[in-house]
Structures are given as structure tokens and as C-alpha cells.
Amino acid sequence: MKGLILSGGKGTRLRPITHTSAKQLVPIANKPILFYAVEAIVAAGIDEIGIITGDTGAEVEAAVGDGSRFGARVTYIAQDAPRGLAHAVLCAREFLAGEPFVMYLGDNLIRHGIVPIVEGFTETQPDALILLARVPEPQHFGVAELIEGKVVRLVEKPAKPTSDLALVGVYLFNHTVFEAIDAIDYSARGELEITDAIQRMIDTGRRVDPHLIVEPHQALVATWKDTGRLEDMLEANRIVLDDLAPRMEGTIGEGVRMHGKVIVERGAQLTNCTVRGPAIIGENTVIDDAYIGPYTSIYYGCTVRNAELEHSIVLENSVIENVEGKIESSLIGKECLIGRSPLRPRAYKLMVGDHSRVELR
Structure with missing residues (x-):
């Protein structure tokens, strides 16, 4: 099995920080978010990892290196533009070489890693395994509908969600995902959606298993965070510091x-x-x-x-x-x-970049 980490994207919700830095390298508890993904994959026994990069590829490569510090071998795979998660998988087709793989979004945090998830996938051998978590605002995520424990429908960022089950940023696939991606079209937002590819797998009879992640005995404690927004990044920082x-x-x-x-x-x-x-x-x-x-x-x-x-x-x-x-x-x-400036009269003197947010009280 191989690992595929997505570390492209522009991180628009974290501007202005991401005007000059990859969002996946912003530190959580003084460690870049991306490193948690690499460590989680290596802990699951996977040491061959491909990292999809975009405009910040040089910075990501400088930070991660050849992967030896993590006990892994890292291959960098350029994506010319953020054309969707399924497009990123296509970019890695040669690297993956028909092997099953875990795809991990590099700005996501899974609190206790993915070891049992990878073990379960290896033992039961579905065509795909998707991780799900209950969220208060599912319209911001890909959403899954289940009937009697089976995945029947996936929708990317629905305006009116029919479920509160969001797709967590970790997916496991075998080679049949490429058949599905080859058969789908670009969405209205100009991307090849991984939700459309997985829906295609479901519609063509492929086995797609769900895995609902919750904190044992602590349902209100976050187990997964997508750190694309400031408040989520601060919450991820809280989660890691607690541990x-x-x-x-x-x-x-x-x-x-x-x-x-x-x-x-x-x-x-x-x-x-x-x-x-x-x-x-x-x-x-x-x-x-x-x-x-x-x-x-x-x-x-x-x-x-x-x-x-x-x-x-x-x-x-x-x-x-x-x-x-x-x-x-x-x-x-x-x-x-x-x-604070020593000059009087006192005043706020600011130089604020595009997309910044400043609160003065």
C-alpha cells in the first residue's frame, strides 16, 4: 500500500498567512500540519508516500525533504492547478502503479491516527473506504447519505444537506478508483470531484464502506479537524496540546x-x-x-x-x-x-494586507 498526501491548494480562508506560506506548513503545537499526516501514514506501516504539490511545492519539499526523517521515501508530484481531489489522484497514477493507497488531505488532523483504519481496509478489502464524522455545518463539506449502514449517495458541499455526515479528509482506495475518475466530468466549479468518483463507484456496483470516526466515550470531543479556517486551526492546536x-x-x-x-x-x-x-x-x-x-x-x-x-x-x-x-x-x-508606539496622541496605525481581519476592542 502507498500513501498520497495532497499539499496543493491556495488556502484562501487563511489569508494573509497563506499569501506567503503553504497552509499545510502552518504549525499546530509547533509542528507543521503536514508532518502529522506524514507521521500518521508511516505509523500505519506505509513508507512510500507521494505528495501532491502546487504553487508552494518548493517550500513543501524543503520542509519535508526526502522523507527519511520520518522513516519514509517521498516522491513529489506537481499538480498544475487545483482542479479537484480526483484530478490530484490522476496526477499520481504513475506513482501509485495500481497499488491500493490511502489519500490524506495535508491540512487535516486525525487525532489518534489511522492505524486501525488502514488495518481494517487491508483485512476487509473493499474497493473504497471513506471516513465520516458528524459536523454542525455539513454544507461546507462533502456529505454522505447512509441507508442501513451502506453509503448510497455523496454530494459535494450541498446547499441543503440531507445528512450531517461529512467526509473526513482521509480516503482509502484500490485501483478501481481510476475507472471511476476516467468516467466522470468536471463539476460546475471546474474540478474533478472525488465525491463524484466515489458515487460512480457506488453506481457501478463497487463496494464502498463507511467508517464513522468518534471519540470513544466522548462524543463531544473532536477527533478530526479540517484546518482550513482560523477557528478550526485554533481548535486543532487545542486538541494536540491537550494530548x-x-x-x-x-x-x-x-x-x-x-x-x-x-x-x-x-x-x-x-x-x-x-x-x-x-x-x-x-x-x-x-x-x-x-x-x-x-x-x-x-x-x-x-x-x-x-x-x-x-x-x-x-x-x-x-x-x-x-x-x-x-x-x-x-x-x-x-x-x-x-x-505600542510611544508617540502621542495614541492612535491605531495599521498596514493590513488583502483578506485580513483585524478586531480592535
């Missing part, structure tokens, strides 16, 4: 108070601050005279001084200093500088 064990590798100076699960990575320096976990402080980051609240991830090379931060993600080499009030539920990009 991490505390670790101290940095320098803890005077006046530091820590509560709950906190990770302080190598080279980080903390002084005169309070950190309430779950939280992670990245390598060579300085936290001084600050408050870091729960569910916060601060990447490497940052400085947070005389500021308060909670339920947020800060990317590398950013500086937050002398900020009145608490910054919360925020995603702060690379090499940003956030601070």
Missing part, C-alpha cells in the same frame, strides 16, 4: 510561575512570567514579564515581553511587546512585530 506531555528543555529564570502541562523547548528563556498550560514555548523564544494562557503555541525565535497571550498561535521570529490588553484567539504570522 502532549509536559517537557522542560529551556531555561527557567526568576519569577516564573507555571501551571498545568507546559512544554519549553531547547534554548527558550523564561523570566518573570506566568504560563498556564496546555502551552508550548518554542526553541530560542524569550518570554519576559508576560502572561501566556492555555492553548497557546509560540514557535521558534519569538519574543513576548510585557504582553498577554491566550488561545493563539504565533509563528516563527515574531515579536510581541508592550501590548495593553490580552491577545486571544489569534494567528500571528512569521516575523511580525506587534507593539
Whole structure:
């Protein structure tokens, strides 16, 4: 079995961050989202992985490399434009070479991995296995309709969903998926839809099995997140931080108070601050005279001084200093500088890019 990770797309819902960076490389708990996909596939015993790339292919390749750090062999496959998930599968036809494969969307997070899912597919050998999860807003996803446990219909982003079962960003197929893709047309939005391909498999008698993912004994706890929106990325960060064990590798100076699960990575320096976990402080980051609240991830090379931060993600080499009030539920990009000007009269002075969102309170 092979693995296929989709790491193209423009990430329009995360602009302006994705104007300059691949959305799959935005860190969750200080690790790029894409790495979780690679690790999940390798943990399932699959070490030959193809990664579909688009405009940010060079950045993705630089981050992942040849795959050896993950125990895998990675092949990069260019997709000339985002023409749909089924089109991405067609791009990988030569790489897949007729073998069964797991397709994993690189901006998705499956909390406990896919080991039992891959094992089940191997044992029962359906033509396709689709993962489903109940969601409050199914109109944003591909939606499945089931009758007596069997998949009967799939619709991509329906205006009026007849089910709350969304397709999770992991699919398992054998070679018959190519027959289905070859038989479908581009959708009204100009894409070859994987939902249309799977529907074709159902209509032609192929066996498509559903797998509903839920958290054992905790139905309200998220097991899967599509991190295409800010609020979902922050929720994914919360999920991962909840599962991490505390670790101290940095320098803890005077006046530091820590509560709950906190990770302080190598080279980080903390002084005169309070950190309430779950939280992670990245390598060579300085936290001084600050408050870091729960569910916060601060990447490497940052400085947070005389500021308060909670339920947020800060990317590398950013500086937050002398900020009145608490910054919360925020995603702060690379090499940003956030601070208060000493000049009076006080005013907000902003340079805001396209598609940005700024809330002033």
C-alpha cells in the first residue's frame, strides 16, 4: 500500500498567512500540519508516500525533504492547478502503479491516527473506504447519505444537506478508483470531484464502506479537524496540546510561575512570567514579564515581553511587546512585530494586507 498526501491548494480562508506560506506548513503545537499526516501514514506501516504539490511545492519539499526523517521515501508530484481531489489522484497514477493507497488531505488532523483504519481496509478489502464524522455545518463539506449502514449517495458541499455526515479528509482506495475518475466530468466549479468518483463507484456496483470516526466515550470531543479556517486551526492546536506531555528543555529564570502541562523547548528563556498550560514555548523564544494562557503555541525565535497571550498561535521570529490588553484567539504570522508606539496622541496605525481581519476592542 502507498500513501498520497495532497499539499496543493491556495488556502484562501487563511489569508494573509497563506499569501506567503503553504497552509499545510502552518504549525499546530509547533509542528507543521503536514508532518502529522506524514507521521500518521508511516505509523500505519506505509513508507512510500507521494505528495501532491502546487504553487508552494518548493517550500513543501524543503520542509519535508526526502522523507527519511520520518522513516519514509517521498516522491513529489506537481499538480498544475487545483482542479479537484480526483484530478490530484490522476496526477499520481504513475506513482501509485495500481497499488491500493490511502489519500490524506495535508491540512487535516486525525487525532489518534489511522492505524486501525488502514488495518481494517487491508483485512476487509473493499474497493473504497471513506471516513465520516458528524459536523454542525455539513454544507461546507462533502456529505454522505447512509441507508442501513451502506453509503448510497455523496454530494459535494450541498446547499441543503440531507445528512450531517461529512467526509473526513482521509480516503482509502484500490485501483478501481481510476475507472471511476476516467468516467466522470468536471463539476460546475471546474474540478474533478472525488465525491463524484466515489458515487460512480457506488453506481457501478463497487463496494464502498463507511467508517464513522468518534471519540470513544466522548462524543463531544473532536477527533478530526479540517484546518482550513482560523477557528478550526485554533481548535486543532487545542486538541494536540491537550494530548502532549509536559517537557522542560529551556531555561527557567526568576519569577516564573507555571501551571498545568507546559512544554519549553531547547534554548527558550523564561523570566518573570506566568504560563498556564496546555502551552508550548518554542526553541530560542524569550518570554519576559508576560502572561501566556492555555492553548497557546509560540514557535521558534519569538519574543513576548510585557504582553498577554491566550488561545493563539504565533509563528516563527515574531515579536510581541508592550501590548495593553490580552491577545486571544489569534494567528500571528512569521516575523511580525506587534507593539505600542510611544508617540502621542495614541492612535491605531495599521498596514493590513488583502483578506485580513483585524478586531480592535
